[in-house]
Amino acid sequence: MISLKKINLNVTDRAGRHIMILKDIEFEIASKEFVLLLGPSGSGKSSLLSIIAGLVRPTSGRVEIDGKSISQIPDQFSAAMRRERIGFIFQKFNLIPDLSVVDNITLPLYPTDLTREAITERVNPLLASLELSDMADQQVNLLSGGEQQRVAIARALINKPDIILADEPTANLDEDLFQEFLSILDRLKSLGVTLILSSHDQRFSELDLFQSVYHLKKGVLSHP
């Protein structure tokens, strides 16, 4: 369902030097598949996920979702796609610190046509399932790491995505939170989403959650 076709990403830094970030990345991801992208930091994992999400345009090559290219489309289409189909979990959570939990979670829905009531209907069950109901109106920067993680996950789920991209989601978490995250992964599996998770943490490869595992090193992909 997601095809990456000869993705190359080159950037020029301030000094004018060309840096190759991704080289000839090519693979397919089936619907509902869980994909693990392993690699050290700086290997280009975040860039690859950004490209899949349509946030970054590859220098050459393209990403196709359900047969349609999403790499060269105008911003309003790209944004709509993210709004409707993609949930993104970031390494540093990337929550807006002075907004409340609810506001952070419902952020993706603001540009939509949904009424406020419809949004409330959606967010309440989500809050409950992630045990965030009690702190719904609190500012997120007052929350603990674990709570923030759950808020970030809720935000990724609010738009009922069929694709979830997780960029080093456990990099800043301790052991307990790591385990918590694993249980959330189980839940995602049961939801039937397609997941692409990037990490440098080898522990992920020991789980049998992932149908495919790829290694990314210095922008080059390999299949172990």
Add this chain to the structure above:
Amino acid sequence: MINTKLLEYALHSIRRRFWQRGVVVLIFSLLVFLLISVFSIAGSLRGELLNNLSSLPEIFVQKIQGGRQVDIPIDHAFEIASIAGVAETQPRVWGYYILPGTDVILTIIGVDPELPATIKKYEQSIAHLDIKDAASQSSFFIAGEGAAKLLKQYGYEATLNLYSHQGKQIVLSRLGLFISDVRMETNDVILVSENSARELFGTHPYKATDIVVRIPNPNELETVKQKIQFMFPDTRIVSTSDLKAAYDHIFNYRSGVFLALLMTTFMSFFTLVIDKGSGISLDERREIGIMKAVGWSINNILTIKLYESLYIVLLSYVTGLLAAYIFVFEFGAPLIIELFTGASRLKPELTLTPYIDVKLLVLSFLAIVPLYIFASIIPAWRASMIDADEVMR
């Protein structure tokens, strides 16, 4: 059709960053405040004057000699009265009188109790006084409310001592007060008998200060003016519409409305440059990056930013408006009113009547809001162009 959630988000955004935005709101409010204050004072004074004018007769005829106004022969009044279109003519004796040793300037108007025309103007205001009775006491005076207060300060209450142009003392006793809608009238006006006025100003018995000509049909105004001018080439004829145009002119141009607008515009641009030049904070950059990552489009962000600008400018406008209203009409606009009263300081204080002119409000709105919105396009655009990927690392 309009996404209210985005409106809400923009409003919430401003509240969150209040201190940053607060400075702009403050400066803009100040500008609006200045602009509307000046407009309101001008409008209020103009309203007063126009009101005053409407109670005035149509034409004044003054005799000019050597470029200066001199007393006009009363005979002229009879001749003018015979012109077709003229309802009546009335010679008037009046003048300005400076209370010796002070900077108080009184307007002293002679009324002849016998002649209905002179008192017609004041009829309503002095109806409560029995003026016919006063005919016998030709040394009366009736003070306007404001004038009476002023005189009291100088020790004149029941009597008033004036000095004629020949230095002779004229003692007048107060018959009463007159009240008029037109505050400007009562502020420095004293009514005396025509005889007293003549004595005071040394006006020849067969002459008058000027002649008032009433012309009921405005269409005939110009014609009558021309006829009078032809009849008496050495006169100057001032019609109320001339005065109105002159007042309009003054209030539109000289009075500082012009200055106020210009000043506000320049200050606006200056403020904008400062505000907009200051760039986007790191927090905001992150926020926009996050928004884009979760599915906000560039257009969404542009919309939010422009809504923010709209809120700020509207908030400033309302604040400035309220502040101006209170300043001008509750506190009488100290300092700024000097712009209008200028050199000839009317000693009595003018209280301004609350005056809301929709036109002026709309104008000041249009003078400020579009500028700000235009200036916020480029910063809004720069915000919307922030690269989501860069920001999130």
Add this chain to the structure above:
Amino acid sequence: MMLTPEFIVLLIIESVVLLFSTIAAFFASRLAIQFAPQEPSAHQYKLLSQTYLTSSIIQVILFAKLASFPLFIFAADGLSGFIPGAMCAVGVINASSHGPLLLLLKLFMLYFIGSWIVINKVDGTTIDYRYTIRKYKLYLIIYVGLILEVIFTGLYLFDLDLDAIVSCCGTVFNPLSSTLGGRLLHIPNTILLPSFYLTFLIGLYAAFRKEPIVSGIAHSLFLVLGLLTIISFFSTYVYQLPSHQCPFCLLQKEYLYMGYLLYPALIAGTFFGMIPLILKLLINHTVDSYRLAIIFNSLFVLVASAYPLFYFLRNGVWL
């Protein structure tokens, strides 16, 4: 000096519009020539980002123009004290032969810029930037129009002679006079009125049937007829005076500011009625603005017709 407050504010707004429209024209010309979105170069990315800037500017310009159009009329009215013989905006605008032309140009620009914005919106729904280059070329023509406005305004102001006596509405709209207004009003009401209602009905029908060509033509005619009948017929019933044929007094307090309902309704209604045809001609694409056209035009006709109707009901005769 003619620097009335209205005039100054008008100048301020028009200057800012001139400044920003020039900026937009600069970017638009580059875009019209160089834009090739399928090319993944850094330069194209920059151009792409400039499309957002340019479009935003043009949208704000429309709002500014919508505000400055009535402001222009009121500024003209404010000058009536300075120009002998002119008793209101009508006299001032007719004080120079450039006046009415300027007014019509300004009105035309509103439609023009409005059309651009609709095109811009349509362009945003395409995945391949189909109309982008055409859109910016079109804007360059709009820019020429804006410059023309400035030139005409200059010519108009230059012509304004504070000493020459001008005519006011009584003369301007007198069917016997030779002014443009007079000549148009030569057409008697017995022809104008039925044409007015007929065109309205045709436009209405075309809108219901979503037929762009007939709708476009009918609504353009309707605009002209609407303006003419306001002057020669409906306004007389608003003022209840058969000789008072004035398009401006409708905007005054005495008449409940009814002009602020009538004119915008007419302009909006005809705009939405013409837009399908305009878009078809310019970019060969169509939009469905018919509902809005129906609503606004009906509103206009209802309110305008109410005046003579109520007059007749109350008095038993026509004026």
